Amino acid sequence: MEKRKLEKLGIETSLLGFGCMRFPTTPDGKIDEAEAERMMDKAIASGVNYIDTAYPYHNGESEPLVGKVLKKYDRSSFYLATKLPLWAVKSVDDAKRIFEEQLQRLQTDYIDFYLLHAVNKEKWEEMKALGVVDYCAKLKEEGKIRYYGFSFHDDYEVFDEIIRYRDWDFCQIQYNYMDTEEQAGDKGYALAESLGIPLVIMEPIKGGSLANFSDDINAKFREMDPDKSIASYALRWVGSHSNVKVILSGMSTMQQVEDNLKTFIDFSPLSDEEENKIKAIVEELRSRVQNGCTGCRYCMPCPAGVNIPGNFQVWNRYHMYRTYDHVKGAWEKELKDEEKAKNCIKCGKCEALCPQKLSIRDNLVQVQKDLDERIFA
Ligand SMILES: NC(=O)c1ccc[n+]([C@@H]2O[C@H](COP(=O)([O-])OP(=O)(O)OC[C@H]3O[C@@H](n4cnc5c(N)ncnc54)[C@H](OP(=O)(O)O)[C@@H]3O)[C@@H](O)[C@H]2O)c1
Missing domain, CATH: 3.20.20.100 (NADP-dependent oxidoreductase domain)
Known part of the structure; x- marks a missing residue:
């Protein structure tokens, strides 16, 4: 030992x-x-x-x-x-x-x-x-x-x-x-x-x-x-x-x-x-990240109650590891239904505040789609 x-x-x-x-x-x-x-x-x-x-x-x-x-x-x-x-x-x-x-x-x-x-x-x-x-x-x-x-x-x-x-x-x-x-x-x-x-x-x-x-x-x-x-x-x-x-x-x-x-x-x-x-593997995994959300929370609170950084964290991890098991707990238990991307009302308030200039509204549509369709097993 x-x-x-x-x-x-x-x-x-x-x-x-x-x-x-x-x-x-x-x-x-x-x-x-x-x-x-x-x-x-x-x-x-x-x-x-x-x-x-x-x-x-x-x-x-x-x-x-x-x-x-x-x-x-x-x-x-x-x-x-x-x-x-x-x-x-x-x-x-x-x-x-x-x-x-x-x-x-x-x-x-x-x-x-x-x-x-x-x-x-x-x-x-x-x-x-x-x-x-x-x-x-x-x-x-x-x-x-x-x-x-x-x-x-x-x-x-x-x-x-x-x-x-x-x-x-x-x-x-x-x-x-x-x-x-x-x-x-x-x-x-x-x-x-x-x-x-x-x-x-x-x-x-x-x-x-x-x-x-x-x-x-x-x-x-x-x-x-x-x-x-x-x-x-x-x-x-x-x-x-x-x-x-x-x-x-x-x-x-x-x-x-x-x-x-x-x-x-x-x-x-x-x-x-x-x-x-x-x-090299770490670089490859990181390159699969979908957007550069840093979790700074400048976008929060969202008027519609969406947990924007929470959704992006799940989404980025889902793409990084490409297995649903990696995000199952976070998506099904930690992120409440009322906080999920689908509740976005597209007001755009968050995009004006995001220091990374992310296309938050489009990205949220994609988050919900990828997770609903379970694009990775
Ligand atoms: N102080 C704190 O705040 C804090 C926080 C977290 C942890 N801890 C302590 O640190 C310890 C270690 O953290 P952790 O449990 O998260 O450690 P970890 O080693 O990162 O994760 C443990 C999990 O890794 C998987 N695993 C372990 N050995 C494996 C192997 N040979 N092959 C395949 N999978 C393997 C198992 O997952 P599956 O069960 O999914 O197979 C296991 O449950 C904890 O048990 C706890 O004592 C302290």
Whole structure:
């Protein structure tokens, strides 16, 4: 198993971390506990020593299951990470109560890696003002947590502000070969490295999006090596960055556990040739984007209630990946019917405001048509 030294903390972690957000489930939506335990046991037996869970995962079932499974292992043989759900915290007392509950759920008296969960600008300001950021620092002084960090979902500028605010032990960011300019991105990676702050990576396969593409793109990966899974290239791309110390994968089947173990037991960074091929694939994927909506929201609010950037995001992703699976959730669940492109009344107010000068009205017609006709399977 590939291991990485976290020089700042004087410890060593397995490069593959078990993300406990995507366990297999039974038909009633509960965790399939027997299978999840088998998967965790397999990973641990193969050298995985970093387990990442959080208060809300699987509707609150993830932490108790992780506690139950890890109980049979020597407490010093693994690193346990969990997170404070900021959206449920309105006072330091809330944070205290939730932390105590987490210790109970996880059947432990300390957490190795404790994170402020999903920090963005708004939550950051709120948590600072409430004293929650300082409260978690106190948990470390008291030995209840060993390392203090945050997981991040916002733009680079916000990341820059938060990461410089205090001497964090580590932080967790979303990073993969498609998201180099999203969220913290390449700039965030470089900044953390320059500050000597070790990185834990979430969504290395972009939630599964980088495990399967349209046939033409899949063929380009297979040409490199037909025996390697497409997901393995995404994991190796992330692992080729030396300040990445843990790559969390939310594995949902034993097959995925086995495939990812194969990638990390015999880990090799990408060769220059592989890296160039992936770069070309990324360019090809990006060239399929239909319009240059940047999501700046200058066009909003729309008088007819259309979520203009939301529709364009789905549309661009649909063309990029050319499979309906990639956008099914966003189109069918996240984007409400009243926000869909079909509600456009063609007033043109948005076009006067768009800094990219997009033909928003024509594009919205096309969005609805492409998705209604399901032009890609
Ligand atoms: N702090 C935060 O705000 C935050 C946010 C997100 C995640 N996380 C943590 O980070 C972990 C990793 O994020 P993630 O779960 O989004 O990771 P990910 O690795 O990007 O995506 C996981 C998904 O990728 C697919 N996959 C994994 N291995 C595969 C393989 N070998 N072959 C084919 N498909 C494969 C599966 O998709 P299918 O199930 O569709 O097959 C799996 O559910 C989470 O589990 C969680 O612990 C934290």
